[in-house]
Amino acid sequence: MLLSKSCEYAIQAVLTIARKSDGDYLPVRKIADETGISYHFLGKILQTLTKAGILNSYKGPNGGVALVRSAAETTLLDIVAAVDGLGFAQRCALGLPKCSDESQCALHEDWGKICKNMSQMLESRSILDLISFYK
Amino acid sequence: MLLSKSCEYAIQAVLTIARKSDGDYLPVRKIADETGISYHFLGKILQTLTKAGILNSYKGPNGGVALVRSAAETTLLDIVAAVDGLGFAQRCALGLPKCSDESQCALHEDWGKICKNMSQMLESRSILDLISFYK
DNA sequence: AGCATTTAAGACTCTTTTGTCTTAAATGTA
DNA sequence: TACATTTAAGACAAAAGAGTCTTAAATGCT
Secondary structure (H helix, E strand, O other): OOOOOOOOOOOOOOHHHHHOOOOOOOOHHHHHHHHEEEOOHHHHHHHHHHOOOOEEEEEEOOOEEEEEHHHHEHHHHHHHHHOOOOOHHHHOOOOOOOOOOOOOOOOOHHHHHHHHHHHHHHHHOOOHHHHOOOO | OOOHHHHHHHHHHHHHHHOOOOOOOOHHHHHHHHOOHHHHEEEEEHHHHHHHHOOEEOOOOOEEEEEEOOOOHOOOHHHHHHHHOOHHHHOOOOOHHHHHHHOOOOHHHHHHHHHHHHHHHHHHEEEHHHHOOOO
């Protein structure tokens, strides 16, 4: 699969934050209930997003997490980069260690195009795009 | 990553078989030495390919494995299907359980195209294509 | 000050993938 | 028949990913 489970959860969580929050912090508990993702596991994932500068977090009553930038300025690629890294677009499709732009494997060119498509898709889709899709 | 390690190894092994074999069976030992893949692990993977009807195997002296069909008639998709299955092309990119052709997620259309590209690439590339690439 | 709420952090478990090792079964050859 | 070669199969170990649980730290409210 393209994205790890953690990364899928991260995207679902950010989608929920963008949909549910009205400028205030949204508690992780609420996000977990909304998405069905395990509360504690989700907590870890959101910590990663906080460290990556995608979310702000605040402790205590009325605390929770919130987007740092607007939903329009946060892209799927930001989230994927933070959680899974961008290795998916660099790896040789056949896992050949010698494969590089200089010494290409037989799939290199085609695979490169596909990776570029994926990256562009992830980069061109903001969180706002995704949530407005459902309205 | 798109393909599992086992699947990458399977492709590398089949490539080696097509390159090295002259109609005879090629011992797994030779393939392991040639590719650097662990002998025992490779053995398991090749068993899978044998059960899937991609390879023939023969025990005893002068035994080993060989392609069932010609290198021109064996595609990458055959190998991927046997080792990893074809789930990669069906799963929702965001892991949403409700996502389907009827109830699409925001990436459904784009992701579908990318998956189709990948499938077509894997299906259109025969083992012969890959080995002739290097000549 | 004390309490309830909420994130942070780390230990721990479970599962899957990856990899190793040993033994069994098949087969050609002397 | 005995032996060497080679795949088949299954037990086992190691590593990574996924998920759970407990405790600590921060913060608002009374």
